[in-house]
Amino acid sequence: MQGYSAMVEELDRQRTELTRIRAALSDLTSRATSHDRLVAVTVNARGLAVDISIEPAALRRYRAEQLSELLTTLVAEADRALDARRAELLAAAEVSEPDYRDVR
Numbered sequence: 001m002q003g004y005s006a007m008v009e010e011l012d013r014q015r016t017e018l019t020r021i022r023a024a025l026s027d028l029t030s031r032a033t034s035h036d037r038l039v040a041v042t043v044n045a046r047g048l049a050v051d052i053s054i055e056p057a058a059l060r061r062y063r064a065e066q067l068s069e070l071l072t073t074l075v076a077e078a079d080r081a082l083d084a085r086r087a088e089l090l091a092a093a094e095v096s097e098p099d100y101r102d103v104r
Contacts, residue, residue, distance in 0.1 A: 021090070021093050024089055025086060025089060026045050027045065028089075029044055029050070030078040030081045030085065031051075032074040032078035033074070034058075034070055037055075038054070038055040039055070039062075039070055039071065040053040041075050041078055043075060043079055043082060047082065052071065
């Protein structure tokens with residue numbers, strides 16, 4: 001019976017860890033800002049743009065196609081940063097490797 005209760009405890013611990021990781025991953029956001037700080041983009045955990053900030057001066061400084069390209073670049077930059085943070089979070093998660101004791 002000790003083996004069974006230890007297995008149940010381990011499963012509970014892993015379930016708790018997975019719930020914690022899922023919550024942390026779903027709350028991730030990333031923000032990228034242009035060099036002149038006139039344009040900023042925030043993406044959510046799914047890589048979707050959830051906030052775009054364009055200062056009025058940016059509308060005078062950039063033509064429409066330049067602004068479009070800048071926004072696309074900023075979304076990609078924020079998404080790359082988000083991928084890096086996601087990888088760090090997953091790497092820090094405690095991984096339990098199954099072994100022979102698990103099948104007894």
